Amino acid sequence: MKQVDAIVLGLGGMGSSALAAFASRGMEVLGLDQEPAPHARGSSHGGSRIIRRAYFEHPDYVPLLRASFEGWRRLERASGLKCLHRTGVLLVGSSRSPILEASRSSAAAHDVPVELFDPDRMRARFPQFSSDRGWSGLFEPGGGFIDPEAGVRAHLELARRAGASIRRPVKVVSIDGDDQEAVVGTDQGELRTSRLVVAAGAWTASLLGDHLRVPLFPQRKAMIWFEPTDPRACSSDEMPAWLIDDGEPAGCYYGVPTWPGQPLPGGVKVGFHGPGSVVDPDATHEITPEVIERFTADLARRLPGVLKRPLAAQACLYTMSPDEHFVIDRLPGRGSMVVVAGFSGHGYKFAPVVGEIAADLAIDGATPRPAAFLNLDRFDEERPH
Numbered sequence: 001m002k003q004v005d006a007i008v009l010g011l012g013g014m015g016s017s018a019l020a021a022f023a024s025r026g027m028e029v030l031g032l033d034q035e036p037a038p039h040a041r042g043s044s045h046g047g048s049r050i051i052r053r054a055y056f057e058h059p060d061y062v063p064l065l066r067a068s069f070e071g072w073r074r075l076e077r078a079s080g081l082k083c084l085h086r087t088g089v090l091l092v093g094s095s096r097s098p099i100l101e102a103s104r105s106s107a108a109a110h111d112v113p114v115e116l117f118d119p120d121r122m123r124a125r126f127p128q129f130s131s132d133r134g135w136s137g138l139f140e141p142g143g144g145f146i147d148p149e150a151g152v153r154a155h156l157e158l159a160r161r162a163g164a165s166i167r168r169p170v171k172v173v174s175i176d177g178d179d180q181e182a183v184v185g186t187d188q189g190e191l192r193t194s195r196l197v198v199a200a201g202a203w204t205a206s207l208l209g210d211h212l213r214v215p216l217f218p219q220r221k222a223m224i225w226f227e228p229t230d231p232r233a234c235s236s237d238e239m240p241a242w243l244i245d246d247g248e249p250a251g252c253y254y255g256v257p258t259w260p261g262q263p264l265p266g267g268v269k270v271g272f273h274g275p276g277s278v279v280d281p282d283a284t285h286e287i288t289p290e291v292i293e294r295f296t297a298d299l300a301r302r303l304p305g306v307l308k309r310p311l312a313a314q315a316c317l318y319t320m321s322p323d324e325h326f327v328i329d330r331l332p333g334r335g336s337m338v339v340v341a342g343f344s345g346h347g348y349k350f351a352p353v354v355g356e357i358a359a360d361l362a363i364d365g366a367t368p369r370p371a372a373f374l375n376l377d378r379f380d381e382e383r384p385h
């Protein structure tokens with residue numbers, strides 16, 4: 001096969017966006033994925049991903065989030081597909097919740113409009129949440145959720161329209177290269193290019209091996225859909241996307257309301273963002289009855305009487321980096337390769353800007369976006385902090 005300007009390995013949330021970014025710059029680009037079509041074995045499925053700018057993970061993400069919001073709007077206009085649902089996002093917790101506190105300071109530092117709710121106002125405005133716990137709230141009206149399946153479809157469609165080639169299923173089995181050229185071994189032969197973006201999600205660490213220099217840890221997470229007791233109270237008209245930081249257990253339950261056009265079986269989607277154990281991404285990922293029972297019991301205490309019964313459950317993979325921040329960089333000593341990985345359970349909302357940054361790094365060796373805090377050298381032991 002003729003050598004192309006760039007190859008994108010992995011066509012999930014990040015790779016589909018990188019493919020569109022290369023193609024929109026007039027480059028001859030080839031996208032590869034091991035699955036025949038967008039699928040539910042990686043990290044970019046399940047109907048919704050929360051998007052917010054009052055960012056407790058670190059305020060440095062906020063400028064990238066602004067760019068992402070613009071990116072989602074541009075993508076919707078260009079593709080005609082609805083991706084962004086503005087339901088607002090409500091963070092719930094005690095007045096000492098570290099997540100509420102960090103979100104409030106991120107919002108203040110970057111002028112993100114938020115509204116604070118004391119326990120009395122919380123009870124009145126958001127009666128779905130347990131009123132006997134004295135919870136406060138931080139509401140970001142501009143937030144909401146993204147439909148990840150629509151996002152991947154839209155990016156792939158724009159990439160195709162701009163001339164990108166896609167080959168799937170193709171399994172990449174090896175990656176090597178230097179500053180000039182990357183060599184991609186696949187189950188259908190070898191490909192060479194001067195620019196390779198590795199966006200292989202939970203498979204990234206095993207594919208890159210020692211080239212990456214930092215470990216990444218795939219984890220399995222549950223997404224469970226619940227039938228609401230009162231459908232209106234849990235619809236996107238009445239319920240924002242939400243996250244509860246009550247410190248027990250370590251981690252947070254979060255949820256997304258029902259919405260018009262939601263795929264079957266519908267229902268309020270709930271997940272848990274917290275510690276997990278490392279899994280093999282190639283294993284069969286199922287959600288056990290014990291996990292569904294635990295969710296059901298924990299949520300009955302947090303949203304009493306709101307969720308009637310579980311309707312469906314599905315697994316999804318996180319790829320944790322050691323500090324839970326993204327890894328976006330050219331590989332040291334192998335400048336033909338760019339990695340975008342380690343999204344640590346909070347990356348999807350950034351997909352439009354991550355694709356642009358990946359293309360910047362691969363084409364120019366640098367990006368004008370303020371993303372240096374996500375470079376690999378933060379893990380260098382000798383680096384002064």
Ligand SMILES: Cc1cc2nc3c(=O)[nH]c(=O)nc-3n(C[C@H](O)[C@H](O)[C@H](O)COP(=O)(O)OP(=O)(O)OC[C@H]3O[C@@H](n4cnc5c(N)ncnc54)[C@H](O)[C@@H]3O)c2cc1C
Pocket residue numbers: 009010011012013014015032033034035041042043044045048049050051170171172173199200201202203204207221222223271316317318340341343344345346347348349350
């Ligand atoms: C339950 C859950 C909830 C989440 N909630 C949120 C949220 O609310 N907000 C948010 O912003 N983010 C959230 N995230 C995180 C977000 O979804 C991920 O960060 C994002 O989807 C990662 O996309 P990706 O492109 O890196 O991975 P993927 O979408 O998994 O794409 C990787 C692709 O690479 C392909 N691939 C891998 N290896 C090979 C190979 N050897 N050869 C060929 N192809 C290969 C795979 O088939 C796959 O298609 C959540 C994640 C999960 C699991």
